[in-house]
Amino acid sequence: NAGVTQTPKFRVLKTGQSMTLLCAQDMNHEYMYWYRQDPGMGLRLIHYSVGEGTTAKGEVPDGYNVSRLKKQNFLLGLESAAPSQTSVYFCASSYEILIDTQYFGPGTRLTVL
Amino acid sequence: KQEVTQIPAALSVPEGENLVLNCSFTDSAIYNLQWFRQDPGKGLTSLLLIQSSQREQTSGRLNASLDKSSGRSTLYIAASQPGDSATYLCAVRPRNSGNTPLVFGKGTRLSVIA
Numbered sequence: 001n002a003g004v005t006q007t008p009k010f011r012v013l014k015t016g017q018s019m020t021l022l023c024a025q026d027m028n029h030e031y032m033y034w035y036r037q038d039p040g041m042g043l044r045l046i047h048y049s050v051g052e053g054t055t056a057k058g059e060v061p062d063g064y065n066v067s068r069l070k071k072q073n074f075l076l077g078l079e080s081a082a083p084s085q086t087s088v089y090f091c092a093s094s095y096e097i098l099i100d101t102q103y104f105g106p107g108t109r110l111t112v113l
Numbered sequence: 114k115q116e117v118t119q120i121p122a123a124l125s126v127p128e129g130e131n132l133v134l135n136c137s138f139t140d141s142a143i144y145n146l147q148w149f150r151q152d153p154g155k156g157l158t159s160l161l162l163i164q165s166s167q168r169e170q171t172s173g174r175l176n177a178s179l180d181k182s183s184g185r186s187t188l189y190i191a192a193s194q195p196g197d198s199a200t201y202l203c204a205v206r207p208r209n210s211g212n213t214p215l216v217f218g219k220g221t222r223l224s225v226i227a
Contacts, residue, residue: 040219041219042218044217
């Protein structure tokens with residue numbers, strides 16, 4: 001039982017490049033989330049999903065797209081990376097959205113030059 | 114809009130000391146409050162989850178309390194150890210969340226000195 005895993009762990013992009021971050025969970029959770037964590041800003045929700053095939057915008061969705069084609073996977077895409085997207089990205093999942101805890105992955109450190 | 118504040122931002126204590134971390138939130142309409150631990154370069158690990166109907170939760174040397182009406186929670190760590198050094202984050206699940214299922218504080222960075 002690996003919990004929540006994220007790929008890759010580190011990445012450096014040039015401005016304008018695109019990439020996809022992959023999150024996978026093996027706990028059969030319905031709900032999945034993408035956060036970014038920046039110094040002095042705390043954790044902010046980018047997008048989330050309440051089930052396979054569904055996605056919803058979080059607090060800071062601009063510049064990102066997501067897909068949840070399979071229940072266990074949640075993909076975060078950057079179509080045209082900008083330096084402002086330099087951050088640490090965390091994926092999380094939960095069984096229920098209202099009263100359950102969220103389980104976090106180890107993070108992806110992304111630098112956009 | 115729900116806001117979560119954690120004071121202090123950083124704390125350094127000698128090993129063995131009992132300590133309290135504070136969390137305050139602006140809107141008492143919440144489902145629950147959670148405390149997380151984050152080690153440097155790592156993800157978050159859930160420590161304690163307090164539902165809105167509960168007053169406290171305990172796990173080992175950790176005790177978290179919730180006073181929903183005053184918008185406050187505390188995390189009490191007994192007999193602190195160097196291994197407790199980490200950043201502790203508080204998060205609330207608002208009832209009127211809009212597009213933010215969890216609202217996080219910015220954390221308290223704890224250093225326990227041997």
